Amino acid sequence: MGKKQQPADKNPATPDQPDRKSRKKAGSKASRHAAARGIQRFMLASAAITVLLIGVLGAGLSYLHQGERERTANQAAHALVLQPAALLSQAINLSQASVETLAASYAVRDALASGRSPEVVSQQLSSQLPASRVHLIRIGELPRATLSFTARDLVQQAREHTPPVVLLPGNTPQLLFARRTPDGQGILLVEQDLSDTLKHLRRLDMQTGGVRIVQAGTPVLQLGNPQGPERATVQASGGLTLTYLGTPGGGFDEVGPLAVLGFGCVLVLILLGQWLVLRAISAGISRDAGHLQQHAQEAGRAGAGIGRRYTFSALEAVRNQLDKLAGQRRSSRPASAASRGSSSAGGSASPPPDAFLDILVEDDAHPLIDDTAARKIALPDDIFRASDIRGVVGRTLTPDMVELLGQAIGSEAGEQGQHTVLVARDGRTSSDELSQALMRGLVRSGREVLDIGAMPSPVLYYGTAVMDTQTGVVVTGSHNPSTYNGLKIIIGGETLGRERLLALKARIEEDRLSEGLGEVISRDISERYLHAVSDDILLARPLKVVVDCGNGITGVIAPQLFQALGCEVMPLFTEVDGHFPNHHPDPGRPENLHALIQAVKQHGADIGIAFDGDGDRLGVVTPAGEIIWPDRLLMLYVRDLLTRSPGADILYDVKCSRELTKLISRMGGRPLMVPSGYAQMKAKLRETGAPLAGELSGHIFFADRWHGVEDALYAAARLLEILALESAGADSVFARLKTGLVTPELLIPASDTGKFELMDKLLARQDAFADGSITTLDGLRVDFDDGWGLVRASNTVPALSVRFEGRDKAALQRIAGLFRTELQAIEPKLKLPF
Known part of the structure; x- marks a missing residue:
């Protein structure tokens, strides 16, 4: 039949053939116009919807923008007002402590017992308090008439109770203290000049606003230009209330017009791009519709459709189907099952079901999976410590053991709904191999692993506090010798102590291990950590700091952190070397601080800081070379924190000085002794809601502005924040915080x-x-x-x-x-x- 039709095509045209050709052209043209009209309608509808959605979005963003501007301004104001509040609290607390010490001193008792004139006594006692004038009034005597009304009123109050601190405004502001002596024989009145503190306050940048300082409802000082809305209020020692007024940084009101202009430009660009894309689509569809129209009319002819290119593959598939139908009609033989089978045996045949099984088998060949982890391996009890897993590499702790532990950790995490695990490692020579084994086990349990690489433990702790997962494992030997290594484990935000660590061992022995196929993803969170710390810590002045990393893993981040805070940093042993060639990374041993002491003296540094192998223990050395043990360092943190959080619980371990206990009580806090071990300390911290905890080991936990984890990097930054507010050096600061021998x-x-x-x-x-x-x-x-x-x-x-x-x-x-x-x-x- 096909052969008979071919010659007919070559015959001269009959009279009705031009009409058919005209109808074909007209139909093709009509189809193209119909397609174009459909696209145009679609374009108009799409543009209208786009404009509507963008309008709604713009209105919503405008509304949110107004609220965001206010929140941003309030947050900035709060950060600014905290600086003068901290300076004033520091000055008042130090002065108050000095006054109380002087009131109980031998010099005051001797002056009361002597018959010396008030002027002589005042001169002698004033020499013991810098920038102060001291008056001693015996019980029964009237205050001297030369004293101000406020001073005489304070003396009268002191006869019955401890009066408040009074800040007297003026060109030379003063602090007034009145304290009764412990034996009840006299009243000590101190007028302290605040000029130096005021100079520091005046140097603070209040931007376009200012701070109003009020005591008992009376304005006493102002900094900057306190005009405009009240945005942030904080309390300071001495009953002072500091309020920031104005808009920090200015320029907030100019953002609106710029945002509208930018928004309009974006809208125009979106509509223009949408029009160009839809126009191209319209042209392509119109062209392909014409091709199909022609092809349908020419179907059955030899060479029909050859050379035509289709814009859309879906329409080209329609053309191929038309060809197939035309071929079936041309065929004189009915389609047989055999021919269909022959066709299906060609290259386009669907793959058999077994092919998909082959693909799955190939995909399962993950490089981290190793069947050797299923072997029965005995785990010694003594590697399960009070707060972590730790052993001698190759003897009591091997890669196979760590792989099994990884699967157990992943199984435990999965049962708690924690399906992603952060993993970090320190710089020991064995840590990379053990980390790979750990991740194999975690992947085998079906967990997703975020490998943050060689990083200090506090960086991983920070990740579990701010990311979507609260589970992580650090491969580290901490401060132990280089032959040791181990695992610090957090699941669901809880650091595993000995009982839960032994439960992992039981899980392995009872073969209660989940099976799955996880994956490993590399993730760097160090920049995020650095930004978080530098955003939280503000130094009133730059400091010169020697940082001894002891060739531990803190060398990868500590110098950058302190430079970001504005410090001049002298790095010491920051190259990561798991053999620890210079000294052991344990700041709790005096012999490991000799190099730091020498460097601090050599460079004339303000302070020296040392870290252990994974960055959770802190050591401190003063400019004079004195080692400040962590319980004494904790006393400084206590004195700073309790001025803002009176009555708070403070946790410390059994190894700390009892002078720390006395200081906490004296400042109105509640001292709580806890067993040594960071897992126990963190559990107690969560239970009590305490803002601060510490151990003699050098673990310091801040939960007031940080995440309640043992972070020596952050604790060091908090130390610098306090020292930057002090006009005296670190030796003078710690001289006021004494322990026994x-x-x-x-x-x-x-x-x-x-x-x-x-x-x-x-x-x-x-x-x-x-x-x-x-x-x-x-x-x-x-x-x-x-x-x-x-x-x-x-x-x-x-x-x-x-x-x-x-x-x-x-x-x-x-x-x-x-x-x-x-x-x-x-x-x-x-x-x-x-």
Whole structure:
């Protein structure tokens, strides 16, 4: 049939053929016009909808913009008003402490007992308080007439109770304090010049607004230009209220017109782009519609449609279907099952179902999956410590063990709805291999792994606090020797202590491990961490800082952090080297701070800072080379924080000085002693809602403006923030925060099992310390009138941990001698370091 039709095409045209051709052309043209009209209608409708949506979006953004401007201004105002509040609180608290100390001093008692004239007494006592004038009024005497009415009123109040601090305004503002002496024989009145503090306050940039300072409803000072709306109010010591008025930075009102202009430009560009795209689509559809029209009319002819290109592949598929139908009609044979089978056997045949199974098998061949992890491996009990997993690499901790632990951690996390796990590692030579093993186990359990790489532990802790997952694992040996390594684990925001760590071991032994196919994604969050810390910490002046990273992992981030805060940084041992060639990264040992002490003196630095191997322990050295142990450092943080949070709980571990306890109570806080170990400390921090906690180990936990984790980098930044507000240097600051004579933490070598046996024996002999107050919260601590001593099993190393404090050298030696006698009685072979 097809062969008979072909010659007919070559015959001359009959009279009706021009009409058919005309109809074909007309139909083709009509179809193209119809397609064009349909597209035009679509374009108009699409443009109208776009304009409507953008209009609604613009109105919503305008509304939100107004609120956002206000929130931004209020936040900026709050940050600005905090600076003078901190300066004033610092000045008032320091002065108040000095006045109370002077009131209880021998000099005041001697002056009261002597018959010296008030002028002589005033001159002698004023020399003990810089920039102050001191008056001593005996009980029964009337205040001198030369005193101001406010001063005389304070003296009268002091006879019955402790009066408030008064800030007197003027060209030379003054602080007035009145305190009754402890023996009740006199009243100490102090007028302190605030000129130096006022100079610091005047240097603060209040931008286009200003701060109004009010005491008892009376304005006493103002900084900048306090005009405009009230945006932020904070309280400072001495009953001062500071309010920021105005709009920080200015220019907020100019944003609106610019935003409208930009919004209009964007709208025009969107509509123009939409018109160009739809116009191209319209032309393509019209062209393809014409091709199809022609092809339908020419179907059955040899070479029909050859050379025509289609814009849209879907319409080209329609043409191919038309060709197929035309071919079936030309065929003189009916379509048979055989021909269909032959056709389906061609290259376009669908793949058999088994092919998809082959693909899945290939996809499952993930490079992190290794069937060797399923082997039964014995995990020793002694690697499960109080707050982490830790062992000697290759002996008590191997990659296979870590892989199994990774699968157990992933299984536990999955049951708590935590399907993503952050992973970090320190710079030890074994950490990369163990980290890979850990991630294999996590992936096997079906977890998604975000690998943040070689980073300090606090960076991972920050990630679990601000990201979508609250689960993470750090591969680190912390401050231990280079042969050690381990895992610090957080699941659902909780750091795993010994009980939950042993539960992971039980999960492995009982084969309660989930199976799945996770994945590993690399993620860098260091910049986010740096921005978060630098946004939180504001230094009133730049400081010169020596930073000793001890070749630990803090070297990758610590210098940049302190430079971002505006400090001049002298880096020391910042190259990451897991062999620790210069000194061991443990700032709790005095011998590891020798290089830092020398560098601080050499450079004339304001302070020296040291970190342990993973950045969660802090060490501090003053310009004079004095080591500030963490409990004394905690005293500085307490003094700063309790001025803003009176009555707050402060947590500290059993190794801390009892002078810390006295300071917390004296400043109106509530001291709470906690067993040593950062997992226990963080659990207690969440339970009590305390804003601050610390351990002698150097773990400092801030929960007032930070995330309640052991972050030595952030704690160091908070230290710099306090020191930058002080006109005196760090040595003078810490000279006002005294402890008794204390030892550092001393270690008595003992095996991991033997240390607990020794503690049991020592606790059985606690009657030998009957003249002291005994605490068995963590080990054995005995407090005497003149000091205290402590022996406990170390959480991190095979040793007993020992510390002593005495009122003087004789008391220190006496208390140490008592413990030496009892320890030698239970085990004469012990090597005692005291």
